[in-house]
Amino acid sequence: MTFGGGDPAWAPPNVLAVSDTSIATGRPAARTARVSTVDAVRGLALCGILVTNIPQIILMPRMVDGEPLPIPTVLELTAHQRFFPIFAFLFGLSFALFLDSAERRTEGGRRLLPTVRRLIALAVLGLVHQQFQPGEALLTYAIVGAVVLVPASLLPRPLVLVGGLAGTLLPVSIFGGGVLLVPGLFLLGMATARYGIVHTLARRGRALAVLCLGAAIVAAVALPIQAGDLMNSGFNASSGIAGVALAVVYVTGLLLLLRTPLGAGLSAVFTPLGRMALTNYLSATALILLAAGPLDLSNSTRWGVMLLLALGILVVQCAASSWWLRRFAYGPLEWIWRCVTWWEIVPNRRVAG
Template identity: 55%
Template sequence: MSTTNTERTRIRALDAIRGLALCGILVVNIPSLTRMSSPARDGWEGGTEQWFELLVQQRFFPVFSFLFGLGFAIFLQRAATRTDRPRLVLLRRLVALGVLGALHQLLHPGEALLPYAIVGIVVLLPASWLPRVVVLLGGIAATGLAVFVAHGGLMLIPGMFLLGMAAAAYGVPERLERPGAAVGAVCAVAVAGAVPLVVLQAGSIETSGFDHVSPAAGLVVAVAYVTGLALLLRTPAGPALSAVLEPLGRMALTNYLGATVLVLGLAPLIGLPGTERYPMVLVLAGAILLVQVLFSRWWLGRFAYGPVEWLWRTVSWWAPVPLRRSVR
């Protein structure tokens, strides 16, 4: 089978990181989709739901948001080589994402795609005319405000988008796949910062999500996760990790939307809605991810894009995009 241009230019480490983020987002979304109860606890008692707060909540949403901003910037860069009006193509892409998000809101109120589309149009498009240093400083400032004033949540999106755009402009994605000490150094610093922040968050677990400690810890842990995975991908374990995470990441939009349908369909079968059975969240997430990995590998063996990704790309370019892999 021939290799498409998209495949030749893909940064595989980003696909794996996107796959990891998708795994975490699913674990975060299951309790909200199934309206699980969250018992009030005074202080740190070690319950499963509190481990979710320390290891999952606010850890993967920043990564997912950062990668969306980075992906939009890469798309704009590549679109500029194909058309004189790349921002028009990006605008269509964002509008299409907004439509998908609005439809997804019917199943999952509070989901991220609609805010992504709005922030993309309001923040990313204008920022695409700015020097990269201004975009970087804007991303740092917006992220700081989101953490220390708004306590994270959806308010992280503008800052993460700008930081992702700046990362693309400074060539950060390419460095993830190159041997070197930079990624290891960043990982070491992130781990060193994450430990005291997580301990601090554990001591005030009852206010997680309503203070500045939890989003700050979330960002630092997110950096540790991303750089840690980037390092692992360079080890003998890399091929096995890539085989699982890359297909998920290449079809992230399809899998993100599909997971909502699967959660809503499967959760009642195991009696999860409205309960406090947080360990079962991991069981359900694992089952869904297994199905999605197998499906994604099967699909990508036959098609160049995931089904929703293909539709999104077709609308973005307002022209048919070949879906099936060509055979020599």
């Protein structure tokens, strides 16, 4: 939990090019289009989610004698409710791309069965993960995906966009965001995919810069208000607005940096993490629980050690993801999820040379 509420628990042209098209085909040799930039953004979100999840999993107090501690205060203003909106948005976007691919792959356009299998598999993973991290996101995503995204896929895209905007702005302004943002962000992600925006990022540099600047201005106004009422953070409009605004700043900022000479290096770090986001998200919980005891972190105020643990996990996961993806097309859990979705053994090992 945060002080008040909590999280429900781009590039040079070559990086923006359509390069990783593994969203739904299940066949590495004939992948449908997905922009590798999406994976980089997902990898960034994974980093932020990890930093916010560790204290929740091992129950680290954020206040001592009624006074907020410095590190959790900074994280409250910079990380909490800043990264789960990115994940939710990307889930809606990827779901829309998956439905398009399922339409092409299935006989007579019967995409419902693989969609149901995909969501059930996600729900099962979420149920298991709930035992170790109560409040985790996968089960919520599976349920909301079935209730919101599947019906929305039958609607005209303008209605999906309007629903996404309303479903995001209303919870932020009335309830301060939180898990109620998920349906709206799912719809916004779906609308983004259906309008084809993700495939035209290479020529949207000016629009990204304007959006980043506008979101930064909104965040600059909302953050001091949130900082003045940390006890209600997560339940008031200022924290919700600051959260969504900073999420936009982080995403557009990364997209802009990926267009600079720094892009190749950033992509090398974030893209492997993002391509194996499911595996990394779940394995992080195991690593946290294994390390918490030896590091004496549970119920402690050793926030500096917590940050070092997060950094260590990310370094290990980045190295492991890069190593794995040089040999296989999909991460371990991503591959299993794909096999269940299409109900067939999907080729995974890369062909040498």
